[in-house]
Amino acid sequence: MLEIRNLHANIDGQEILRGLDLTINAGEVHSIMGPNGSGKSTLAQVLAGREEFEVTEGSITFFGQDLLEMGPDERAIAGIFLAFQYPVEIPGVRTTQFLKAAVNAIRKGRGEPEMDAMELVKLFREKTKLVEIDDELLKRNVNEGFSGGEKKRHEIFQMAVLEPKLCVLDETDSGLDIDALRIVSQGVNAMRDKGRAFLVITHYQRLLNYIVPDFVHVLVDGRIVRTGGKELALELEEKGYGWIESEAVLAR
């Protein structure tokens, strides 16, 4: 599904990703862990098409298409979804209007018929149950005045509504209490499917108790320095990132 080869990316002239390789197949759940500043969020932003990040070297293909040639909206249409670490508040735009625009932009982009208000309301109702999100939230402006937990649940709700192929979760667990974490994880787990893949970016192992990954990658200094199974996350939790960082330095 996703092939990242030797990816280098800069922001403001500073190199953050320095030769990252990653392959994700349909049905897999990958987790990327790493210390602060290792490039985890940069990877998420580059995958979603944030233009502030300049890709200087390497390639990303998604179902064989050159992702780097595509705008953020084209990527969404192709099936990439980023659950934002910091969801943006949009004053004056009601959540339902935003969702309608998103669903129909994507359907239109895929050559599918647009959904009318009735169908959408039905779809929203079905998906709100998944992430235990209050209907009232959808009547409010996008993310405006939402609590941290509501924002994150809203991201997962959007993911459920848009049914992407590749779900990138950028530190969705940061700042979440245990109940919200459980709800978010339930939503993600309900969406696990052989046609869908997940890239779960996190600083802490705890989330991975709920969303059990097939692969854990450790990102240090813009490169994946180690890959393992879910037990690698536990090892990191126990030992911290220090040992793996020093290993990475030695390996250079």
Place this chain on the structure above:
Amino acid sequence: MTRLTETHMIRLSDFVAEPDRAGRPAWLNELARRAAARFASLGVPTRRQEEWRLTNVETLAQTEFRVAEETADVSAEDLAQFDIPGLAGSRIVFVNGICAPSLTSIESMPKGVMVLPLREAIASHGELVKAQLGKHADAEHDAFTALNTAMLGDGLFVFVPKGTVVDQPIHVLNVTAADEANGSGMSMTSPRNLIIIGENAQATIIEDYVALTDTAYFTNAVTEMVVGEHAHAVHYLLERESAKAINISTLRIDQKASSNFASHSVLLGGALVRNNIVPVLDGEHCESLLNGLYLTRGRQHVDNHMQVVHAKPNCDSRQFYKGVLSDESTAVFSGRIIVAKDAQKTDAKQSNANLLLTDKCRANTHPQLEIYADDVKCTHGATIGQVDENAVFYLRARGLSEAAARGMLIHAFAEESLERMTLEPIKTYLEGELFSRLPQGTTVRESMDI
């Protein structure tokens, strides 16, 4: 009106009073003469004057003007393009400043309500008009009010007696059309409206400017409005002039105790536009709302000039103005709140927000507070910004094209101004105008419908 055989040119730099008009009462000739003298002495404002520092009208001093002439060439079909679907009520049409009875329709009104051309009211209700006309708007210090009074021709006269509710809006449509003298000098109209809403009465006025010509012309309008005790009045200004127009509109409102007044201004057209609104809260417990939206493009210049006078204690005023600027347009917002010494417990709020869509447009915003009382709550806030790029990215990451994302965000910004309006047909019409100016307006509009 008789067509002049020779077009009379007016140069504002050496302005002289017209001779007394025959058939006009002496008091009115006197009022016009005095105003002419004031204008001659005030002259066209220059940028050295604080109130006109950012809006350049100096070229008007040297422009050859003539009074726009009556023309019968305007038909109901010509005006169809300006229709606001679903808008009920009376419509009084003025073509080149003169009432066109064939295009006008006045609904039956509750007992005692008068809705008629000012010129007729002067003839039929002289004493009533004389007691109010020129008593509110400031022809002493404001040059364009003086000029309007000196040139005074026709306009709308509304009188709503005590305790009476006019529930349908009164729409005054001012149309500038090409006349026979088209091409020689710039035509000028001086609409003058006088609206008297009695105690505990209610009415809604829509002041609307459109054109059937694309040549340059000058509209210099003055509206005087008296809102009686416990009365409820709403005023809309729809400025939809054609591209080369100069429009200077001055609205002066005198509010009596416990009255409620709302002004909604929407400025869309014209090359040079100045919207002056001066509510005077001259009784306790008044409420005054000044809501405005300006959408500028090309090389338009739009200046909104508010002056809210809190003369008595315990009044609330709100100013909310928003602008979306594109291309090389410029906008000015100047909002002055004056709180008199005795006006304790004043609660005055002002905000002006500007969204700049290009790096060549410019917005100037000027909050000004003059507070002479010591127990008041006055706040002001002004912002000038661009579309939030984080929000654009967020929307694009959800599949919206860049244009649709921008369109949605611009709509969200402007929508707040429309939300405050209470007349649904006006709101719907303006929504349409807004969408038609947005990138990907149709897509944005479709997503709204849920």
